Amino acid sequence: MTSIKFRKHIEEVIAITDKEFDYVFSFFIKKRLKKHQFLIQKGSPVNYEYWILKGLLKTYTIDENGKEYVLQFGMENYWTSDYLAFQNESLATLLIDCIEDSEFLCIGRDDKETICYEVPAMANFFRIKATKGGTSHQQRILSLLTETTEQRYNNLVAKLPHLMQRVPKKLIAQYLGVSRETLSRLNS
Amino acid sequence: MTSIKFRKHIEEVIAITDKEFDYVFSFFIKKRLKKHQFLIQKGSPVNYEYWILKGLLKTYTIDENGKEYVLQFGMENYWTSDYLAFQNESLATLLIDCIEDSEFLCIGRDDKETICYEVPAMANFFRIKATKGGTSHQQRILSLLTETTEQRYNNLVAKLPHLMQRVPKKLIAQYLGVSRETLSRLNS
DNA sequence: GTTTTTATGTGATATAGATCACATTTTACT
DNA sequence: AGTAAAATGTGATCTATATCACATAAAAAC
Numbered sequence A, B: 001m002t003s004i005k006f007r008k009h010i011e012e013v014i015a016i017t018d019k020e021f022d023y024v025f026s027f028f029i030k031k032r033l034k035k036h037q038f039l040i041q042k043g044s045p046v047n048y049e050y051w052i053l054k055g056l057l058k059t060y061t062i063d064e065n066g067k068e069y070v071l072q073f074g075m076e077n078y079w080t081s082d083y084l085a086f087q088n089e090s091l092a093t094l095l096i097d098c099i100e101d102s103e104f105l106c107i108g109r110d111d112k113e114t115i116c117y118e119v120p121a122m123a124n125f126f127r128i129k130a131t132k133g134g135t136s137h138q139q140r141i142l143s144l145l146t147e148t149t150e151q152r153y154n155n156l157v158a159k160l161p162h163l164m165q166r167v168p169k170k171l172i173a174q175y176l177g178v179s180r181e182t183l184s185r186l187n188s
Numbered sequence C: 001g002t003t004t005t006t007a008t009g010t011g012a013t014a015t016a017g018a019t020c021a022c023a024t025t026t027t028a029c030t
Numbered sequence D: 001a002g003t004a005a006a007a008t009g010t011g012a013t014c015t016a017t018a019t020c021a022c023a024t025a026a027a028a029a030c
Helices: A002-011 A018-025 A083-088 A109-118 A120-146 A149-159 A169-176 A180-186 B002-011 B018-025 B083-088 B109-118 B120-146 B149-159 B169-176 B180-186
Strands: A029-033 A038-040 A048-054 A056-062 A068-075 A095-098 A102-108 B029-033 B038-040 B048-054 B056-062 B068-075 B095-098 B102-108
Touching: A002 A018, A002 A048, A018 A109, A018 A120, A048 A083, A048 A109, A068 A169, A068 B120, A083 B120, A102 A109, A109 A120, A109 B120, A120 A149, A120 B068, A120 B083, A120 B109, A120 B120, A149 A169, A149 A180, A169 A180, B002 B018, B002 B048, B018 B109, B018 B120, B048 B083, B048 B109, B068 B169, B102 B109, B109 B120, B120 B149, B149 B169, B149 B180, B169 B180
Parallel strands: none
Antiparallel strands: A029 A102, A038 A095, A048 A102, A056 A068, A056 A095, B029 B102, B038 B095, B048 B102, B056 B068, B056 B095
């Protein structure tokens, strides 16, 4: 059941009482999208943050020439949104779309603040999650600065081995920051 | 005075009472370092997070060939640490050293947790700060993926114009992920 | 099940940027 | 002030990767 799974996810980070959990959980609503549908589109307001129950997503941008760049892949147990737009109440600069049929728990911006101020444990939950997210972004920056394309590819395979079977190589290339031709030539 | 400045910094994000602030502030200790001294060294334990009162720092790594890569510059009002090591209680993989004489407020790992659980407003403070830090790392990743060296340079100048006068171009190049020769040739 | 779309591999160039090398200027050190 | 060290600019290569082009294979759509 969804609430059990979600509670387990939270309790991996902080302690929470039944009462607190029920209160927190009441603010989340479930959402389903099919493959190719958009969770967030460039230029739209971003009023929700999403916890991914199942599925696979890509968060990306498109430049003036139509070239796409993958910021991140989202999958089960990951949180996602266009956080810049979500926080600043501005319009999305990113797109998030479903690579597979997906399910989410959604929390509105104001409801998230309510939860964090009413249930201090949840402020700590999101604090710790945000800090971990930050360090993983740091690792990605360092990887882009210091590693060769081949090293980045090998590290990605090591980190998310199953991802390779679930997405086209083109998207892996867009994540690594190389052309699909160069990625194709790595393995040979 | 230090505590006034620090309180102002906190109150830009959340509300805090006198009593809470005094309690929180009591956990911080002041530290001073001179130019060229290290705040954090690769291979050492990282038990503190630092708020920069004044000065200028670079956070960087060195690869096997001795090549250096700047993850970020730290300056007044910024928070810094090797967060990966700080959180996991592991050894530093990064180096942080002072480009100018600097002053910090230091908070220990356990004391930070204490503050966050005793003063919920501080959990929200660090949550919001961590989230903002995360989005700025995201922007950096996107910049590395999508922009040319020249665009990245121009954006950095626009974002931190005074930085150019305070650090050698070599460090700017190490931050942008290009050789100093290439950076030098941009302006011509 | 047939057609259309998408993914993938691979050759032939073009190019941004790395690397090496050295000269000059600027800054730091005692 | 005088010397040593660091920063900076610039030429001459070299190289990884982008780009363009096309063929084949695989997957999706009707």
